[in-house]
Amino acid sequence: MYQADWSVIPQNMHLLLNGVLLTLQISALALIISIPFGIFLGLCRISKNKLVSFLSTAYIEFIRGVPLLVLLFWIFFVLGRFMQLGSYWSAVLGLAAFSGAFVAEIVRAGIESVPKGQMESARSSGMSYTQAMRLIILPQAFRKMLPPLASQFIILIKDSSLVSVISVVDLTLVAKNIVATSFRSLEVWTAVAILYFIITFTLSQIIRIFERKYKLRE
Amino acid sequence: MIRITDVNKSFGETKVLQNINLVVPKSSVYAVIGPSGAGKSTLIRTINALEEIDSGEIMVDGMSIHSKKTDINKVRTDIGFVFQSFNLYPFLTALENVTIAPIQVKKVKKATAIERGKELLASLGLGDKFDSYPSKLSGGQQQRVAIARALAMDPKVMLFDEPTSALDPEMIKEVLDAIRKLAKTGMTMMVVTHEMGFAREMCEQIVFMADGKIVEVAPPEKFFSNPESARAQDFLSKVLNH
Numbered sequence: 001m002y003q004a005d006w007s008v009i010p011q012n013m014h015l016l017l018n019g020v021l022l023t024l025q026i027s028a029l030a031l032i033i034s035i036p037f038g039i040f041l042g043l044c045r046i047s048k049n050k051l052v053s054f055l056s057t058a059y060i061e062f063i064r065g066v067p068l069l070v071l072l073f074w075i076f077f078v079l080g081r082f083m084q085l086g087s088y089w090s091a092v093l094g095l096a097a098f099s100g101a102f103v104a105e106i107v108r109a110g111i112e113s114v115p116k117g118q119m120e121s122a123r124s125s126g127m128s129y130t131q132a133m134r135l136i137i138l139p140q141a142f143r144k145m146l147p148p149l150a151s152q153f154i155i156l157i158k159d160s161s162l163v164s165v166i167s168v169v170d171l172t173l174v175a176k177n178i179v180a181t182s183f184r185s186l187e188v189w190t191a192v193a194i195l196y197f198i199i200t201f202t203l204s205q206i207i208r209i210f211e212r213k214y215k216l217r218e
Numbered sequence: 219m220i221r222i223t224d225v226n227k228s229f230g231e232t233k234v235l236q237n238i239n240l241v242v243p244k245s246s247v248y249a250v251i252g253p254s255g256a257g258k259s260t261l262i263r264t265i266n267a268l269e270e271i272d273s274g275e276i277m278v279d280g281m282s283i284h285s286k287k288t289d290i291n292k293v294r295t296d297i298g299f300v301f302q303s304f305n306l307y308p309f310l311t312a313l314e315n316v317t318i319a320p321i322q323v324k325k326v327k328k329a330t331a332i333e334r335g336k337e338l339l340a341s342l343g344l345g346d347k348f349d350s351y352p353s354k355l356s357g358g359q360q361q362r363v364a365i366a367r368a369l370a371m372d373p374k375v376m377l378f379d380e381p382t383s384a385l386d387p388e389m390i391k392e393v394l395d396a397i398r399k400l401a402k403t404g405m406t407m408m409v410v411t412h413e414m415g416f417a418r419e420m421c422e423q424i425v426f427m428a429d430g431k432i433v434e435v436a437p438p439e440k441f442f443s444n445p446e447s448a449r450a451q452d453f454l455s456k457v458l459n460h
Contacts, residue, residue, distance in 0.1 A: 117301060117303055118305060121299070121307075122307075123268070124294055125294065125368070126319060
């Protein structure tokens with residue numbers, strides 16, 4: 001029978017926490033980039049300009065059709081070679097580019113869920129298209145976007161474990177390294193699973209508070 | 219004030235507006251009536267360019283609405299529009315609904331806009347509803363907020379697209395009273411309506427539309443007692459004798 005020895009976890013706690021920190025850092029950076037990028041893509045997608053809408057749709061479809069792992073490899077080995085990205089920024093960029101496409105679809109669905117009369121009444125009071133979007137449509141769309149965005153961000157954090165393949169020392173790679181030296185795979189992977197869960201669960205609770213706050217108005 | 223000249227519009231094969239010509243002088247109130255599908259709503263929506271036109275010209279206060287050279291956002295601040303379905307902003311209070319456009323579009327000082335907004339809401343009997351969200355208001359109250367919202371821009375013209383059609387019968391009067399009060403201030407208005415009593419009592423001219431055309435324009439006394447066209451006679455016999 002396998003004798004579990006959990007002492008490996010406290011012994012390597014500083015390494016694991018560094019991993020958590022890097023996972024959070026990369027996910028947060030990717031998130032911060034993917035929100036405005038996704039909003040921009042989503043707005044382009046519903047644009048009346050055919051070329052703009054085509055380019056945005058093509059990007060979204062392409063990204064959704066390529067595995068994240070392949071995208072990360074491509075950015076790291078192909079794009080990274082021309083732009084001196086390094087593994088850290090390749091990871092951030094890869095996750096942001098990937099997540100942005102999904103955020104775009106959420107933004108588009110959110111905007112389309114706002115009744116047409118809202119845009120009409122904003123425009124008929126003299127607002128420009130941009131003003132109407134910013135002041136009237138997006139605040140309403142945002143409320144509808146929160147739940148799917150929350151799941152998207154949780155997916156983003158979980159997907160970030162893939163960046164370990166381009167040698168970013170995130171939580172997953174830290175775990176691999178500890179296992180490689182201690183051979184304590186049961187203990188380490190269990191601990192890592194719990195750490196990921198703590199991160200994503202905390203995030204989903206924070207988002208739930210936001211949702212409740214917005215629902216109170218209206 | 220409003221001059222519509224030779225306006226045509228089609229949705230695909232269907233001609234929804236055919237050779238529309240109409241002049242609404244300053245300070246007058248015109249009612250647009252007719253069977254559904256006549257193009258009434260489409261017509262009133264072309265006047266502030268919510269709908270494009272295929273040919274012709276629409277002038278409001280000397281500005282050509284559909285000309286590429288016209289700054290449509292600027293012209294629209296002079297045209298108040300009230301929708302059948304109110305279209306209030308659900309995430310803003312009644313007062314915020316009224317003040318957002320003056321503050322953001324006309325760059326009116328916030329305090330001034332709020333003062334004016336409160337004044338308008340109070341004059342429409344909504345003095346105790348400043349901080350209510352639209353979902354907490356009745357249909358009649360929502361429509362009056364929508365009227366206040368349009369008036370907050372100090373428009374030169376007010377357009378109403380079936381303002382009482384989405385209301386319960388007991389709320390129609392409060393909205394019509396608000397429009398009546400407005401008419402007495404000398405506001406130029408065009409009202410698409412099914413309220414024949416209101417059209418007869420308040421409006422200088424009745425514009426009767428059917429099948430995308432203006433069939434008859436006449437003062438209410440004449441139109442309701444002695445309509446010229448067979449189409450109008452048929453329509454009136456249906457709406458007045460039920």
